[in-house]
Amino acid sequence: MDALVLLGSFVLLMAIGMPIAYCLGLASLIGAFWIDIPLDAVMIQLASGVNKFSLLAIPFFVLAGAIMAEGGMSRRLVAFAGVLVGFIRGGLSLVNILASTFFGAISGSSVADTASIGSVLIPEMERKGYPRSFATAVTVSGSVQAILIPPSHNAVLYSLAAGGSISIASLFVAGIVPGLLMGLTLAVLCLIIAKRENYPKGEVIPLRQALKICADAMWGLMTMVIILGGILSGVFTANESASIAVVWAFFVTMFIYRDYRWRDLPKLVHRTVKTVTIVMILIGFAACFGYLMTLMQIPLKVTAFLTGLSDNKYVILALINVLLIILGTLMDMSPLILILTPILLPVVKLLGIDPVHFGMIMMVNLGIGLITPPVGTVLFVGSAVAKLPIGVVTRACAPFFAALFLVLLAVTYVPALSLWLPRLLGL
Template sequence: MDALMLVGSFVLLIALRVPVAYSLGLATLIGAWWIEIPFHAVMIQIAGGVNKFSLLAIPFFVLAGAIMAEGGMARRLVAFAGVLVGFVRGGLSLVNITASTFFGAISGSSLADTASVGSVLIPEMEKKGYPRDFSTAVTVSGSVQALLTPPSHNSVIYSLAAGGTVSIAALFMAGIGPGLLLSAVMMGMCLLFARRRNYPKGDVIPLKQALKICVDALWGLMAMVIILGGIISGVFTATESAAIAVLWSFFVTMFIYRDYKWHQLPKLMHRTVRTLSIVMILIAFAASFGYIMTLMQIPSKITTLFLTLSDNRYVIMMYINGMLLILGTLMDMAPLILILTPILLPVVTSIGVDPVHFGMIMLVNLGIGLITPPVGAVLFVGAAVGKVTIEQTVKALLPFYVALFMVLMAVTYIPAISLWLPSVVL
């Protein structure tokens, strides 16, 4: 009955179209009242939920990504990707995936990836003879890898939701393997479509121009080297790397590229703060929600439930994958990570799944949800940027859903894809 009051009130508030963050907060108060917990104990949990040094990584990485997206870095990375793969048949679709890989490894955001890369490449692909719905589908599906590769904001949120017991650096390293696998599979799909549909070959860029493009893009690519190199070498933590990423992106945008005007910075800061305020409120209320769940022993009850369904870890992981895929289509990613991690982490650790590995499984599942209706935020952004309907985009995405599911199965049942690099580097 306790769990029904807490979860039921949350679901009811969501159904009444109350914002997710406030639904969490109100459901927490209802749950606390039901089990007779003083409200001031809930307030302490809300304050404590955001009073963590590691949380500083989120605003810094979001700000760095916003500066990079609007400061011309995405356009230069697209040009650099064109030098690498643009000359083969279907080259522009490969450029799209490659540019998403580079930009995702700098911004850590699928939304920023879709908006910035899509605004440059979707019109260009259409001009070269690619269908607009296919171009949008490539952009949207390729952006999922930004959730996996460092500096993924969602890896930071997962670490927080796990109670700080999972290293952010380990999660960053673990995301590289699945991210590269996803990009490789997407590129394979693009090559297959290019051959079947006879998409055009790209032009070979002259050596002198190619060298200029590479040098121009090098400043942006250095952000990846600084972030990853600093963490791997132990020079600074993931949080400190986020602050350095802001300084580097600001320096490159304002003093090297100089495409962005100084008077535009206040508006960019305002948009960033608005985004962050929503995220921080969500994290604060999710902390109190998790506290009430723990008092109600919901995680242990869920663990018992899953273990009664089967004692086979592969079957249990299939159940969990199915649940995550369904929930990922119904709710945004960050609240699901904050709500489900405290519930599911005891389940998977009890059957021998590494918490870092499970983090990658969760991110891939919920990443697929971001590009799937009815609540796929990245899908909506991609359709808006591509100027096509949601229905057209989803239809074009169907083959890519199959490829993403194959990646999910590989990440779920081959732990080395996620765990090999952290074991070697850290």
């Protein structure tokens, strides 16, 4: 009955349209009253939930990504990707996927990826003879890579939701191979569609111009080197790499590229602060919700229920995948990570599944949810950029959903994809 009161009040509040963060907070208060827990204890959990040093990485990574997104980085990354793959048949779709790979390794955000890459490439692909719906589908599906490729904000949230017991560096490195596999799978699909539909080839860029484009893009790509190189070499932590990335992004944008105006900088910082504030409120209320779930022994009950269905870990993983896919279509990614990790992690640990591996499974599942109606944030952004109805974009995404599900199966049932590189590096 306790669990029904907590979870039922959360679902009811969400059903009437209340923001997820407030649903978590009010449901926690209702649950505390129900089991007669002092409100002081709930408030302590709220404060301790956001009073974590590791959370500093989130605002710094968000700010670095925002500076690079609005400072001309996306345009230069598109040009750089065009040098590498633009001359192939259907090359602009490959440029889109590759630019999303590069930009995801800088911003860590699928929404920022879709907005920046899409605003450049969707009109260009349409001008070159690609259907606008196809161009939008490529953009939104390619942006899911940003969920996996470091620096992923959601990897930081997963580490936090797991109680800080999982290294952020391990999660960052674990996402590299699955992220690249996702990009490769989408690229192969684009090549097949391009050949079938006879989409145009791009032009080979002259050597002198290509060298200039590459040199121009390298300044921005150094952000990726700073973030990953610093963490993997042990020179600095994830928090330190994020703060250094902000300094580097600011330097490149304002003094090298000089496409961004100084007077617009306060507005950018204001938008970043608003984004981070929303995330921090969500984290604080999720900490309260998780505390109540622990007191009510909900994780133990879920573990007993799932292990009672089967003792085969592959069957349990299939059930968890179905659950995550369904919930991912109904809720945004961040609250789901904060709510479900404390519930599902004990289950997978009992079955002998590595928590880092499970983190990648969760990321891929919920990343697919970002481009799936009815609550697909990235899908909405892509539709808005392309000025197309949601239904049109969703239909165009059908083959890309199939490709992403293949990647999900590979990541779920081939743990080495996630664990090989962290173990190789001793993380």
